[in-house]
Amino acid sequence: MKRTAAIVCLSAVLVTAGCTDSKSDSGGKPDPNNEKQASAEVVKNFAAAWVKAWAPDGKPDAAAALTDTPATFGKRLDEVDSALVAQSVTVTPQGDPKCSDDNNCTQDLAVEAVLRGIGTMKWTSTAAAVKTGDAWKIKASGDTIYPGLGESNYLKRVRALPARASILDRNGQPLTANRQVVIVGVASGNVATAATYAAFKAKLDVDGAKLKARAIAAPAGQFVDAITIRMNEWQALAPTFGKLPGVLTMGGTQSLAESPTFARSLLGTMKTATEETLKNAGPTASAVDQVGTTGLQYSYQQQLAGTPGGTVTLRDGKTKLTIKTVFSQQGKPGTPVKTTIDPKLQRFAEAALATSKLPASLVAIQPSTGQILAAANGPTPTNYNRAFLGRYAPGSTFKIVTSAALLGSGLTVNTPLPCTNTINVFGKTFKNYDGLAAYGNGPMQKAFNESCNTAFISQHARLKSDGMTKAAAMFGIGQDLKLSVPAYGGEVPAPKDDVAEAASMIGQGTVTASPLAMAVVAGAVQHGTALKPVLVPGKDPAGAAASPLPAATVAALRTFMRTTVTGGTAHALAPYGSAAAKTGTAEVVSNGKVITNGWMVGYRGDVAFAVIVEGGVSGGKAAGPILANFISKFS
Structure with a gap:
């Protein structure tokens, strides 16, 4: 590593601008023989590629190509993105590179990832830049993404939804409450039969043709939801409907009125989020959430839903046991909406x-x-x-x-x-x-x-x-x-x-x-x-x-x-x-x-x-x- 006492830089800014005893290539490109310039450049490019990789529909290929093991690092970066359910990320190099010799430097990265449906998780990791031949690369390591990941450890995210608040009448009494529901759907692929789809139309007024098209297009092993009904409705259908090929159900709760008809067009309805309703539900909502689609449930979705809580833990890759909790956010319950309804x-x-x-x-x-x-x-x-x-x-x-x-x-x-x-x-x-x-x-x-x-x-x-x-x-x-x-x-x-x-x-x-x-x-x-x-x-x-x-x-x-x-x-x-x-x-x-x-x-x-x-x-x-x-x- 070069040391030149005769050159004195006035600030860190001048260092990154090229205040060294080595001249940059023509055109302002960093000098590959200047370890600080070259490593800072590859870290900057890696940070930008990481941001693109975790963007909606992003790919890890460009970030992986900047590492010394692109074949494995891209998959690792994708896995962490999927585990966190990251909506977006900002990655900012911090300070100047620290170089131990002419071929090895490190630089910290400040990372802020927006976890869809929870909030923003912040951490600092370290990117190690190494010179291989005439090029500088990021050393492929899980620790570059999150400290402690290493080669086999992983991150586990858990999201917790608070109970949805009620819509109240003029006297402050609930018009809606969280009641047991059943989400009825089918297995993906061709498991369901023509009789199954006909029953969905006849019993639940669900378009069987559209449901079939969704099932065929869905990935293998996926639950394709069709409709959410009250528990008592399902109990009446289950003896015959539940035995049809491909029918699957999931239990849950939903904010509902006393009956399916009561003030329906006023209070509104709830369904699994769509692109439109997810946008209305705000940054802490998830695509799998039941959100307001009409009426007051839609208008006051964010107030009624509150703020989800969540944790992210670092887990041992072999034992699957928690090493430590690395992120925790306490959820906040929603607040009721009082109406004038009698x-x-x-x-x-x-x-x-x-x-x-x-x-x-x-x-x-x-x-x-x-x-x-x-x-x-x-x-x-x-x-x-x-x-x-x-x-x-x-x-x-x-x-x-x-x-x-x-x-x-x-x-x-x-x-x-x-x-x-x-x-x-x-x-x-x-x-x-x-x-x-x-x-x-x-x-x-x-x-x-x-x-x-x-x-x-x-x-x-x-x-x-x-x-x-x-x-x-x-x-x-x-x-x-x-x-x-x-x-x-x-x-x-x-x-x-x-x-x-x-x-x-x-x-x-x-x-x-x-x-x-x-x-x-x-x-x-x-x-x-x-x-x-x-x-x-x-x-x-x-x-x-x-x-x-x-x-x-x-x-x-x-x-x-x-x-x-x-x-x-x-x-x-x-x-x-x-x-x-x-x-x-x-x-x-x-x-x-x-x-x-x-x-x-x-x-x-x-x-x-x-x-x-x-x-x-x-x-x-x-x-x-x-x-x-x-x-x-x-x-």
Whole structure:
């Protein structure tokens, strides 16, 4: 090793820059005869190659090629990567090389590996650089990767998931809890038969063809999961289903509601992570984890899941015994998510929807706070939350808004409005719903109670072009709701012409709203001010969605909605206390055919509600019985 007292370097930086008595090759390449330059260069290149080797889909070939035994080192580097389940790594050479002679140098490496699903593990190893011929190589050794690995020792990782926290109701009681489940799947390859895949379709509604394709593509000996079901469901299937060729199961726990149907589209579902849901689950999640896929389970995945713990131990390659624990991280349990849901009202809502033969949704809110009490979709379970996301023409329920607009334009509750069979607006003919006969002039209250389209449309000229848009905003329609789960707040675009304005007055045309948005409209009448809906207090925006409605308008609308129950189209609710409501029938085009959706919105006490029945004949006939069933069960 060269020693030159005449040359004095001012800093370590200058040393690595070539402050020696030997000149570098032309082009700035390190001098292979300068042991510090040459060894520092190979260590730097090795560190960069290591980083690439442990990157997603990385290969160890480039790092192995820099060692003196590439045939074996690449496999060793890969094994440690797999054992740690490293997501990524940074490898940084430390200080200057320390050389014992002209052919042997060492340099420390600071390593930080992100262990997928646990966290970051840090250590320092030492790379030994040796000169072989004219080239410098890294001496292949397990100790280069981790100190103490040597030739046969290995690292063992164990990950521990904390119990998932519960989603709570408005009183702080659990709506979800960790319950026993069974993951049902098949063995990889061709073990499962056609009868097996047919049973998956018939018994578990799993696409057998897709499951078969996954099984054939999977590595030998692998469990290919298909569906996760509750333990009691599996116990009923096991005697016959479990004996089919290729069927495999794994036990576990999952955060579940009291039943498969309870608040399903609201609370959400959990499944084995996919690329999308794994990204949402955050850096401590693993591809094998059960994570939230929809609803609140998805929105609050990281809060509910907490932080996994884990250990990495150095094991003896011969005895398999632990030599020492080299990394340990304590897991942190998740924290619950408290909602505004009233479980009794949620059950009542689901039971009411179960009586329908058509797709239907029901939302109940508390007008005085805006808090969502129940949200249900039926009659069969669905992950799609129509109650929040449905974009429907609100039909005649929107006459609540239209009445407010007309009262604000100077009309009074006693202004006579003509109810005719039809009305023509610039070539477009509008009519009333089937069964309503024209009755001539009558006050606005009668037009509201009987839901006379032509009576309201007759006043379209009184409104400015943005009259309905501004009136809708008074009821919170048109806002971005920014709830913890996706929700649609409705839209009332300014009409492009008089025909569009006339259509908007009866909740048709370009007017759309969700059942949640219409429950807010009903709640605004009861409370006097539209409040922003809240599902998760402290997370969802709360407070007024608009300025208070004019007192005279509120008084008029309350009377209109009450008399619609006592003597109008919402009479189905008459036996159940002081309910107030408005029915609606909206014509929509589905698959090229015109169908009607039945609506009813209203309130009783401090509960406001909205129901839609897709394909319902009318609001009174389709939505009315559902709401009657619902409100009959609570005081």
